[in-house]
Amino acid sequence: xxxxxxxxxxxxxxxxxxxxxxxxxxxxxxxxxxxxxxxxxxxxxxxxxxxxxxxxxxxxxxxxxxxxxxxxxxxxxxxxxxxxxxxxxxxxxxxxxxxxxxxxxxxxxxxxxxxxxxxxxxxxxxxxxxxxxxxxxxxxxxxxxxxxxxxxxxxxxxxxxxxxxxxxxxxxxxxxxxxxxxxxxxxxxxxxxxxxxxxxxxxxxxxxxxxxxxxxxxxxxxxxxxxxxxxxxxxxxxxxxxxxxxxxxxxxxxxxxxxxxxxxxxxxxxxxxxxxxxxxxxxxxxxxxxxxxxxxxxxxxxxxxxxxxxxxxxxxxxxxxxxxxxxxxxxxxxxxxxxxxxxxxxxxxxxxx
Amino acid sequence: xxxxxxxxxxxxxxxxxxxxxxxxxxxxxxxxxxxxxxxxxxxxxxxxxxxxxxxxxxxxxxxxxxxxxxxxxxxxxxxxxxxxxxxxxxxxxxxxxxxxxxxxxxxxxxxxxxxxxxxxxxxxxxxxxxxxxxxxxxxxxxxxxxxxxxxxxxxxxxxxxxxxxxxxxxxxxxxxxxxxxxxxxxxxxxxxxxxxxxxxxxxxxxxxxxxxxxxxxxxxxxxxxxxxxxxxxxxxxxxxxxxxxxxxxxxxxxxxxxxxxxxxxxxxxxxxxxxxxxxxxxxxxxxxxxxxxxxxxxxxxxxxxxxxxxxxxxxxxxxxxxxxxxxxxxxxxxxxxxxxxxxxxxxxxxxxx
Numbered sequence: 001x002x003x004x005x006x007x008x009x010x011x012x013x014x015x016x017x018x019x020x021x022x023x024x025x026x027x028x029x030x031x032x033x034x035x036x037x038x039x040x041x042x043x044x045x046x047x048x049x050x051x052x053x054x055x056x057x058x059x060x061x062x063x064x065x066x067x068x069x070x071x072x073x074x075x076x077x078x079x080x081x082x083x084x085x086x087x088x089x090x091x092x093x094x095x096x097x098x099x100x101x102x103x104x105x106x107x108x109x110x111x112x113x114x115x116x117x118x119x120x121x122x123x124x125x126x127x128x129x130x131x132x133x134x135x136x137x138x139x140x141x142x143x144x145x146x147x148x149x150x151x152x153x154x155x156x157x158x159x160x161x162x163x164x165x166x167x168x169x170x171x172x173x174x175x176x177x178x179x180x181x182x183x184x185x186x187x188x189x190x191x192x193x194x195x196x197x198x199x200x201x202x203x204x205x206x207x208x209x210x211x212x213x214x215x216x217x218x219x220x221x222x223x224x225x226x227x228x229x230x231x232x233x234x235x236x237x238x239x240x241x242x243x244x245x246x247x248x249x250x251x252x253x254x255x256x257x258x259x260x261x262x263x264x265x266x267x268x269x270x271x272x273x274x275x276x277x278x279x280x281x282x283x284x285x286x287x288x289x290x291x292x293x294x295x296x297x298x299x300x301x302x303x304x305x306x307x308x309x310x311x312x313x314x315x316x317x318x319x320x321x322x323x324x325x326x327x328x329x330x331x332x333x334x335x336x337x338x339x340x341x342x343x344x345x346x347x348x349x350x351x352x353x
Numbered sequence: 354x355x356x357x358x359x360x361x362x363x364x365x366x367x368x369x370x371x372x373x374x375x376x377x378x379x380x381x382x383x384x385x386x387x388x389x390x391x392x393x394x395x396x397x398x399x400x401x402x403x404x405x406x407x408x409x410x411x412x413x414x415x416x417x418x419x420x421x422x423x424x425x426x427x428x429x430x431x432x433x434x435x436x437x438x439x440x441x442x443x444x445x446x447x448x449x450x451x452x453x454x455x456x457x458x459x460x461x462x463x464x465x466x467x468x469x470x471x472x473x474x475x476x477x478x479x480x481x482x483x484x485x486x487x488x489x490x491x492x493x494x495x496x497x498x499x500x501x502x503x504x505x506x507x508x509x510x511x512x513x514x515x516x517x518x519x520x521x522x523x524x525x526x527x528x529x530x531x532x533x534x535x536x537x538x539x540x541x542x543x544x545x546x547x548x549x550x551x552x553x554x555x556x557x558x559x560x561x562x563x564x565x566x567x568x569x570x571x572x573x574x575x576x577x578x579x580x581x582x583x584x585x586x587x588x589x590x591x592x593x594x595x596x597x598x599x600x601x602x603x604x605x606x607x608x609x610x611x612x613x614x615x616x617x618x619x620x621x622x623x624x625x626x627x628x629x630x631x632x633x634x635x636x637x638x639x640x641x642x643x644x645x646x647x648x649x650x651x652x653x654x655x656x657x658x659x660x661x662x663x664x665x666x667x668x669x670x671x672x673x674x675x676x677x678x679x680x681x682x683x684x685x686x687x688x689x690x691x692x693x694x695x696x697x698x699x700x701x702x703x704x705x706x
Binding site for chain 2: 135136
């Protein structure tokens with residue numbers, strides 16, 4: 001069936017869109033029945049991982065800010081991050097879309113491009129698709145099925161364990177600010193507008209926009225860390241360090257003390273924040289959507305874990321310690337220790353975008 | 354945490370709602386890690402089934418027509434129907450909700466009531482929950498993981514096979530009309546308003562509203578039919594007989610001829626349609642959402658399948674035959690044979706509710 005890319009979702013209809021999806025999805029290893037029957041049938045290990053996460057227009061993204069191809073990539077990525085943070089291997093995904101009738105097939109095709117591309121990169125087979133008309137809001141809901149290896153749980157942190165994060169923090173939150181200032185990536189993830197920023201800031205703008213629109217969690221490292229038993233507890237940083245760390249603390253019945261000076265604030269985000277007179281440390285502590293790993297690591301395991309991380313080309317940083325006490329986080333800096341209120345992302349509580 | 358049921362979703366926030374969900378979900382067999390970590394970990398058979406389906410406000414339901422408890426039940430049921438129609442056993446579900454901030458906790462709690470209750474009835478463990486703020490539209494998205502038995506595919510129908518359906522058709526579509534006329538069920542699925550209808554029609558109104566708001570697919574029968582190999586092909590009737598039968602025809606490279614007189618039009622729907630001067634056969638052919646089974650059954654297997662169905666208390670009806678030719682459906686009736694255009698449900702193409 002040949003379809004014009006300028007046709008709308010409303011003209012093509014639910015079945016036309018599903019047919020399109022079905023035609024584009026390749027056969028995958030382990031897929032006995034793929035898209036197109038009542039349910040998919042897939043081969044799976046005896047212990048499976050399941051997670052679901054959605055991207056909602058006006059809450060997690062804006063249509064004029066997120067190119068659909070990158071949106072497709074991110075919808076899968078946020079779930080990949082969850083499976084990896086459990087120490088698992090992602091295998092199969094189903095996608096449920098709510099689409100307003102005025103969207104074009106071109107837009108939907110780009111979304112599929114991103115989903116298919118990210119699935120191929122991560123060895124995931126897309127096995128189910130559902131399309132529903134939405135009165136106005138786009139929703140991209142992905143459920144991911146993986147195979148468990150050594151489980152990496154949120155519980156298990158003990159007093160004396162190091163608080164460890166991978167990568168740098170704050171760039172994704174900086175990306176939101178940049179989008180609101182008119183900076184943009186095109187479909188290929190290249191910079192096509194710097195917004196209020198001059199050309200000299202372009203590399204930093206690009207890096208932060210990519211962190212927001214096309215995050216790259218350390219999937220393989222997460223799995224390796226779990227396999228080698230290097231972390232006592234772990235999760236992915238999606239809601240912001242201050243909030244997510246309370247989760248690990250609650251899970252282990254411990255508190256945590258962070259060193260402000262040790263937090264790996266993203267240098268590009270820091271540069272932009274300095275220029276606007278903002279506070280990059282606050283973005284790193286509360287911003288969210290970094291999709292890095294937050295880990296509780298026994299002191300004796302830290303060095304070996306660092307070596308493993310270097311193999312995967314990922315920085316790991318010790319930013320504090322778990323301590324006995326209530327599940328609260330204290331921040332040490334400038335000679336004082338203050339309570340760090342959990343100030344991360346809660347999409348219900350923040351103002352609509 | 355004690356929460357007032359009159360508090361809104363916006364006041365409670367994403368984390369409060371997830372905590373509520375987590376507190377209410379019981380431990381389930383096979384669940385190694387349940388709600389509350391990055392992903393759930395579950396024990397599963399080597400061949401798993403995966404399906405996803407969503408209910409979108411303004412498209413699949415209206416907030417003033419569907420009590421949230423029944424909505425929760427139906428969100429799971431439409432997925433249970435898919436897994437059963439593949440011959441599988443449902444095991445685990447994840448739920449992804451998009452909720453407008455003005456909804457009350459009471460509403461969300463009732464939705465959870467329905468999900469939990471239907472999960473308990475069907476032996477399904479809820480293992481994942483995601484909650485996102487929605488700018489206005491409620492979306493209830495469920496992904497269901499099952500274990501495959503003998504697979505019942507959509508392909509496989511051969512010329513000479515019987516076209517068979519379970520139960521009666523048209524009541525769910527009649528239910529939509531009744532809702533639009535002001536008829537209502539309460540949270541417990543009891544009739545609380547007959548709309549434009551008099552008390553004497555109450556039993557028929559109740560039956561059709563229940564078919565629409567709280568469908569009961571023949572789950573166990575579907576699995577038994579697959580296990581015994583009684584059907585060559587099958588699927589659940591969600592989009593309407595005329596559309597779904599074309600799917601089976603396409604899958605098998607065959608056509609089908611239906612006998613208008615044999616179609617098991619729901620008698621309650623027929624009575625109401627007669628009273629309003631409508632056409633119940635059309636509802637049965639095109640209405641959709643019956644969640645009955647549509648099967649291709651070899652002539653020699655039909656009788657034994659009928660006996661099995663009686664054991665489960667389900668009616669099965671032969672309504673025509675598969676024939677050689679193009680994947681189209683012809684309708685035989687009143688001495689003539691006419692092409693039956695696929696006129697089922699396409700939520701994109703129908704006008705907004």
